[in-house]
Amino acid sequence: MTSRERFYATYSIQGNKETAYARAEDICIEQTVEFPATLLTHDFIKEHVLGKIESFEQCDETSYRAVISFHADLCGNEFTQFLNVLFGNISIKPGIRVENVQLSDNLLKLFKGPRFGREGLRKLLGIQKRPMLFTAIKPLGLSAEELASLAHRFALGGIDIIKDDHGLADQRYAPFADRVRLCSEAVEKANEKTGHNCIYMANITASPDEMPKRARIAKENGAKALLISPGLAGLDTMRRIADDDALGLPIFSHPAFQGTYVLHPHSGISHAVLFGQLARLAGADATIFPNFGGRFSFTKEECIDLANGTKIPMGSIKTIFPAPGGGMSLERVPEMLEVYGNDVIFLVGAGLFTHGPDLIENCRYFRKLVDSFES
Amino acid sequence: MTSRERFYATYSIQGNKETAYARAEDICIEQTVEFPATLLTHDFIKEHVLGKIESFEQCDETSYRAVISFHADLCGNEFTQFLNVLFGNISIKPGIRVENVQLSDNLLKLFKGPRFGREGLRKLLGIQKRPMLFTAIKPLGLSAEELASLAHRFALGGIDIIKDDHGLADQRYAPFADRVRLCSEAVEKANEKTGHNCIYMANITASPDEMPKRARIAKENGAKALLISPGLAGLDTMRRIADDDALGLPIFSHPAFQGTYVLHPHSGISHAVLFGQLARLAGADATIFPNFGGRFSFTKEECIDLANGTKIPMGSIKTIFPAPGGGMSLERVPEMLEVYGNDVIFLVGAGLFTHGPDLIENCRYFRKLVDSFES
Numbered sequence: 001m002t003s004r005e006r007f008y009a010t011y012s013i014q015g016n017k018e019t020a021y022a023r024a025e026d027i028c029i030e031q032t033v034e035f036p037a038t039l040l041t042h043d044f045i046k047e048h049v050l051g052k053i054e055s056f057e058q059c060d061e062t063s064y065r066a067v068i069s070f071h072a073d074l075c076g077n078e079f080t081q082f083l084n085v086l087f088g089n090i091s092i093k094p095g096i097r098v099e100n101v102q103l104s105d106n107l108l109k110l111f112k113g114p115r116f117g118r119e120g121l122r123k124l125l126g127i128q129k130r131p132m133l134f135t136a137i138k139p140l141g142l143s144a145e146e147l148a149s150l151a152h153r154f155a156l157g158g159i160d161i162i163k164d165d166h167g168l169a170d171q172r173y174a175p176f177a178d179r180v181r182l183c184s185e186a187v188e189k190a191n192e193k194t195g196h197n198c199i200y201m202a203n204i205t206a207s208p209d210e211m212p213k214r215a216r217i218a219k220e221n222g223a224k225a226l227l228i229s230p231g232l233a234g235l236d237t238m239r240r241i242a243d244d245d246a247l248g249l250p251i252f253s254h255p256a257f258q259g260t261y262v263l264h265p266h267s268g269i270s271h272a273v274l275f276g277q278l279a280r281l282a283g284a285d286a287t288i289f290p291n292f293g294g295r296f297s298f299t300k301e302e303c304i305d306l307a308n309g310t311k312i313p314m315g316s317i318k319t320i321f322p323a324p325g326g327g328m329s330l331e332r333v334p335e336m337l338e339v340y341g342n343d344v345i346f347l348v349g350a351g352l353f354t355h356g357p358d359l360i361e362n363c364r365y366f367r368k369l370v371d372s373f374e375s
Numbered sequence: 376m377t378s379r380e381r382f383y384a385t386y387s388i389q390g391n392k393e394t395a396y397a398r399a400e401d402i403c404i405e406q407t408v409e410f411p412a413t414l415l416t417h418d419f420i421k422e423h424v425l426g427k428i429e430s431f432e433q434c435d436e437t438s439y440r441a442v443i444s445f446h447a448d449l450c451g452n453e454f455t456q457f458l459n460v461l462f463g464n465i466s467i468k469p470g471i472r473v474e475n476v477q478l479s480d481n482l483l484k485l486f487k488g489p490r491f492g493r494e495g496l497r498k499l500l501g502i503q504k505r506p507m508l509f510t511a512i513k514p515l516g517l518s519a520e521e522l523a524s525l526a527h528r529f530a531l532g533g534i535d536i537i538k539d540d541h542g543l544a545d546q547r548y549a550p551f552a553d554r555v556r557l558c559s560e561a562v563e564k565a566n567e568k569t570g571h572n573c574i575y576m577a578n579i580t581a582s583p584d585e586m587p588k589r590a591r592i593a594k595e596n597g598a599k600a601l602l603i604s605p606g607l608a609g610l611d612t613m614r615r616i617a618d619d620d621a622l623g624l625p626i627f628s629h630p631a632f633q634g635t636y637v638l639h640p641h642s643g644i645s646h647a648v649l650f651g652q653l654a655r656l657a658g659a660d661a662t663i664f665p666n667f668g669g670r671f672s673f674t675k676e677e678c679i680d681l682a683n684g685t686k687i688p689m690g691s692i693k694t695i696f697p698a699p700g701g702g703m704s705l706e707r708v709p710e711m712l713e714v715y716g717n718d719v720i721f722l723v724g725a726g727l728f729t730h731g732p733d734l735i736e737n738c739r740y741f742r743k744l745v746d747s748f749e750s
Contacts, residue, residue, distance in 0.1 A: 234609025
């Protein structure tokens with residue numbers, strides 16, 4: 001089901017056969033003309049603008065699955081309007097969930113997607129096969145010097161990617177430019193000692209005017225990657241940064257403020273679409289999310305769905321890394337590898353502090369866990 | 376409960392007393408330090424950065440209501456980071472809903488809010504007391520000329536505000552600049568005949584780079600107001616347009632892609648906060664939403680809550696108009712006035728086409744309904 005100029009969205013719809021089908025017909029209208037079908041007089045609009053039910057089948061006792069196609073022209077070459085056709089007004093209607101998206105060829109060419117993706121990120125970091133280790137400098141309230149000292153120790157211990165905690169913005173405790181400069185230097189100094197290729201990732205989530213400025217400051221001060229929370233800044237704001245050829249830095253997407261979309265199984269957007277497919281279309285090279293069994297509520301099945309969204313074929317849109325966070329420990333490694341495979345970035349948080357008394361040694365312990373996969 | 380430098384968020388939390396209180400304590404951590412409280416060594420961070428439970432009381436048999444305060448410094452003078460502290464990570468945790476926000480004095484000064492608000496919009500339109508009439512040109516797929524012809528007839532019939540349907544972007548059927556110019560001219564010509572002061576509102580929802588350009592094109596071509604869907608473009612992207620003194624146009628907020636936040640009573644964000652308080656903080660002068668009893672699912676109680684969010688005191692942040700859409704008919708006027716008062720903008724859709732055979736006469740019919748309130 002690929003098409004040059006129509007895109008396909010799969011919705012699960014609550015209801016019996018009759019009501020669910022009526023709701024599928026409603027989606028065709030609500031997402032396009034928003035106008036009583038009986039009042040439509042133009043054949044062109046009925047043929048070209050209205051959505052079309054391509055298939056309709058029962059999911060389970062209380063729900064149906066409809067594939068609805070839309071002409072790509074409805075999006076007018078814009079990502080925001082693509083999002084609107086996919087889930088604008090129907091976000092307000094309970095019992096409808098976006099399960100999958102299959103873009104048309106022309107939309108797949110329009111959206112560049114991740115600049116690096118899985119392959120590019122492995123190349124950048126010089127890591128062939130093994131899972132990567134990822135952590136955050138925190139807590140908010142530390143000075144830039146204290147955060148840099150943490151980053152230094154993480155890097156000495158063999159962490160691959162060290163990010164700002166997503167709540168680190170430009171607060172007076174650790175102003176953005178100072179923090180980025182000191183943390184980049186601290187990681188660089190550690191790399192000189194270890195011979196590793198650890199990178200520091202700056203959180204640039206801010207207003208749409210400020211974000212390109214922070215991205216530039218980050219790059220000029222040695223940051224090798226960027227963190228963005230699209231739920232706070234807008235998916236298209238992230239995409240704009242990703243598409244900036246003068247920057248050319250990898251982007252990790254953080255799920256802050258997006259959680260509500262996936263919380264209820266009968267509404268919102270599936271984990272695969274929100275944190276996988278839409279993150280990719282909006283230019284993320286990796287997608288951060290709470291792992292099953294951690295302090296959030298995602299189930300193993302939801303994480304499998306999410307991971308699937310990071311890699312299902314989408315034309316020239318690259319595959320990206322899942323970056324599950326929380327609950328990382330020796331015992332959980334086999335289960336996580338089973339779900340995510342080796343193409344995974346383990347976001348290790350408190351475990352680095354609590355495993356033993358020495359932070360650097362704790363990092364080394366986690367590094368050993370993944371090093372065996374490289375050879 | 377106002378403070379110079381702390382802001383207060385009210386959350387409803389599902390659970391028995393013990394679990395709900397533990398979850399309130401978790402919010403204090405998750406939204407700030409994201410770090411085990413037992414590992415915090417700095418007194419400054421414990422005192423200043425951690426959230427504080429200010430009150431905790433039972434709501435009903437299955438939930439509690441916690442007021443949690445946060446120091447405004449956590450926001451670092453940024454709206455995106457304010458949103459993050461309010462509901463970033465906990466958006467991913469089920470059973471927590473933002474019910475109310477009370478900003479600190481310094482944040483209320485930082486965010487300018489709506490430029491016009493209720494009073495300014497009444498002044499701009501020259502309407503003293505009566506409810507206003509609002510409609511949309513549609514369906515998507517019509518040419519710019521056809522849309523302008525509709526706008527002309529709406530204006531002749533006495534509609535006060537005529538907006539682009541929120542799905543009208545820059546599609547080839549009716550390119551943005553052409554549409555704005557023709558519709559503005561059509562409304563202006565009608566005003567010359569009627570003596571009314573009808574305004575045309577252009578939808579500028581697009582990428583963050585494109586939106587300021589469209590806003591300028593809209594203004595230069597005669598549009599007197601702007602429509603933005605912050606769920607698609609980002610709340611802070613709307614705020615940036617609102618704050619642009621060179622533009623100085625009123626902004627109406629459309630709920631596309633935001634619905635999921637309010638759909639489930641035990642998670643997400645209340646109608647009052649999302650469509651009222653946050654819309655105001657992000658610069659909207661009116662907030663569009665589906666009225667109770669229409670083709671969406673909002674209840675009367677939810678609409679009352681929403682309307683309350685448009686007018687509760689927020690320092691110098693102006694009150695804004697609720698703009699309920701759908702289901703407008705003669706019979707419903709008394710009930711809607713009871714809920715919203717006279718400070719309401721009635722968004723009339725299909726009713727304008729279906730009331731009788733003549734579109735202009737139908738508009739006049741609705742106009743008569745509200746005219747009696749002016750004297």
